Amino acid sequence: MLKPMINHRSSDFTALLRSITEKGKYLFQTKENVVTITASGTGGVEAVAFALVRPGDNVVVPVYGEFGQRLAEAVELAGGNAVKVFAEAGHVPRMDDIKEAIRRVDKLKAVYLVHNETSTGCAVPYVQELAKLAHERDAFFVVDGVSSLGGYAIPVDDWGVDMCVTASQKCLAAPPGLVLISLNSKVAAFLKKTPPTVRYFDLGKHLDFLEHGYTPFTPAVSLYYALEEALSVLVEETLEKRVERHAKCASQLYSAMESMGLEGFAHKTCRSNTVIAVNYPKGVEDERFREVLSDEHDIVITGGFASLKGKIFRIGSMGDVTSAHIQRTVDAMAKTFSKLGYSVDPRKVADVVTRGS
C-alpha cells in the first residue's frame, strides 16, 4: 500500500487492474468478467441489486438472517418486490419452500441468495440446485458471497451463477474497502439494454471502462495494490487448498466447542466454515466474555445480532486463519470461560489441532 501513488488513467494502473481482474477470474472460476469497486460489501450488494432489479420486478430472496434481510431490502430499494422465504432459527430455508416460491411467483425476474449468513453462522448447501431452478424459469440467479468466497469455492460458470459479489476483507484477507463482482454476458447484455438508475454502482459503466483497463471513477489505488497482493497469495496457495484450510479450521473449532460442552447455533447440516456461531453456556455474560477475551488474550470475536444478542458468540474464521490460530483461540476461550464461572478442563482442548482435522 505504500507504493507511490499512480495516476488512475495511466498504463501503470491499467496493468494493476488487469492483474486483479485475471486473478479475480481465478477466484470466481469464470471466463466471464470481474469488476472491482471502491466500496464495502453492502455497497457491492446494492450494485448487484440495482444491476438487474427494475421497479415492479418480482424477486425471490431466501432469508435466514440479517444479511438476507438486507439483500431483500436492497432489492426493494431498487423498486422490486422481494418474495422472502424464511427459515427456522439455526437453519437455512427449506429447499421445498424455495421451490414453491420460485414456482408460484408471477414473471420471476431473479433469485438473490446469501450464500453464507454472517449473523447466524449458516451456509446454504444448494447453490447449484437453486441456479438451475431459477434458470428453468428464465430468471437471473445472483449470489452474495461476501463472507464466504475464497473460504468456499463458488465456481460461477459451472454452477450458473449470473452474478456474484464478494469483499476484500473477508476470505481474501486484504484490507476492507473493495468489492469484486463477477457478471456474465447475460447480465452485461441486460445492463446495456436497460441501464440502472444509479451511477457509482452502475455495473454497465464499470464494464465499459474495464474493457479499456480503467475504472469509471477514481479508485482507491492503495487498496488495489493490497488486493493484487492478496489475490497473488491466493493463486500461490491455490483456491482448492484455501477451501480445504477453511474447512479444516472450522471442523477443529466445532469439535473444540463440543469438547467444552458447547453447542453450535447452526444446525450441523448447514453450519458455516467461515463464521462459527456458538450458543453461550448458561450464566456466561456476552459482553464480559468478549471483553476478557480481547483484553487478556487479544482475541476479538463478535456477539449476536439483534434478537440473538447475548445468546450466541461468533468467531470469524477466515482469510489467513490457520490451525495455530484455532488452537490459540480455543485455549484462550477455555481460560476465559473458567474465569467467568463456566469451568472447562484445559486438557479437553489442549490438542484440538491434532485431533480435529
Add this chain to the structure above:
Amino acid sequence: MLKPMINHRSSDFTALLRSITEKGKYLFQTKENVVTITASGTGGVEAVAFALVRPGDNVVVPVYGEFGQRLAEAVELAGGNAVKVFAEAGHVPRMDDIKEAIRRVDKLKAVYLVHNETSTGCAVPYVQELAKLAHERDAFFVVDGVSSLGGYAIPVDDWGVDMCVTASQKCLAAPPGLVLISLNSKVAAFLKKTPPTVRYFDLGKHLDFLEHGYTPFTPAVSLYYALEEALSVLVEETLEKRVERHAKCASQLYSAMESMGLEGFAHKTCRSNTVIAVNYPKGVEDERFREVLSDEHDIVITGGFASLKGKIFRIGSMGDVTSAHIQRTVDAMAKTFSKLGYSVDPRKVADVVTRGS
C-alpha cells in the same frame, strides 16, 4: 496505512473516526456534522444529490464544464429536474443568469454548485452570494468542493452552505478512496423526515451511526488512518496558510505560462488556484507533449476533456504542492516545448518562484 487492522466496531475505530470528524469540522469551518464515506468524489456527489433531491424536484445547477454536467446528471438520477445555467467557454455562468433561473423556477428545491471545475480550470467567486439567493427562496444550497476545498476555504457555516462534499486525494493530499461531506441540521432534519431511496449513500444512516462513533458499513480502515494523518498535517499547517500556499503556487504558474507566451484557458476573473488550464501554443501536439514531460521529467499533467481534447493542458496544483514543485514543472515544460519546436528561452522561467509570489 500499515497500522494493524482494527475492528470497525471497536473503540479504537471510534477514536479514529472522531478525530477525523473533528479535523473535518476544522476543514469545513463548521460546528455542524461531517461524515466520511468510502467512495470516490463522484460517489460523494451522488450521495449529496440523493440526500435532498426527490422525484419532480426543481434544482438549479450552474454548468461550466464536465463536472457541472455530472452534477446535473446526479440530480436527474435522483429524479429531479436540473435547470442548467450555462457559461461561455473559459468562464463561469454569469451571476445575472443564475439569479434569473433562481427567480423563475417554480418551487425551487435546491441550488447545486460545482465550486471549482476541474475540466476547465475555472472557479466561481460567488459561492456566498449564491447561498443567500437560494435561501431567500427557501431552497437548499449544496457545493461540490471536490477539487478545491483545502486549496480554497469554504467556510460552510458562515457562507450558508447546507452541504459540501470533498475527496481525500485532492487538496488534502491523502490517497483516493474517501469522501468527506459536511451537512447541517436543516439537511439532517430533512433526511430524518424523508429518507433517500439509496442505502450505501444514505446520509441519514451515516449521521445516525456517526452519533455512536461508527460508520454504517465496513469502512476502508487503512484509508481512514491515512486521512487522519493528512488532516493532522492540515491542522498543523493551518487552513489559512494552506490556502495562501495554493494561491501563491497558482500565481507563479500563471505568470510562468505568460512568460512563455502562453495563454490561460480560464478568464482571469475566474481562474482556479488548484487546476491550471492553459491553451496549447500552435503546433504542439497534446499527447506527445505530455509523453515527453512524463518520460523525461517524471511530471504527469492531463489534457483537455471532450471538446477541449488537444486544445488545452491542465496542471493539478494542489495538496502538498510547493513553489519548488512549480519551478521544477515550468523548467521541464520550457525544455519540452523547445524540444517540440515551440522555442522558449529557459531564462524566462528561471526565477519564477522569486518573481511570481
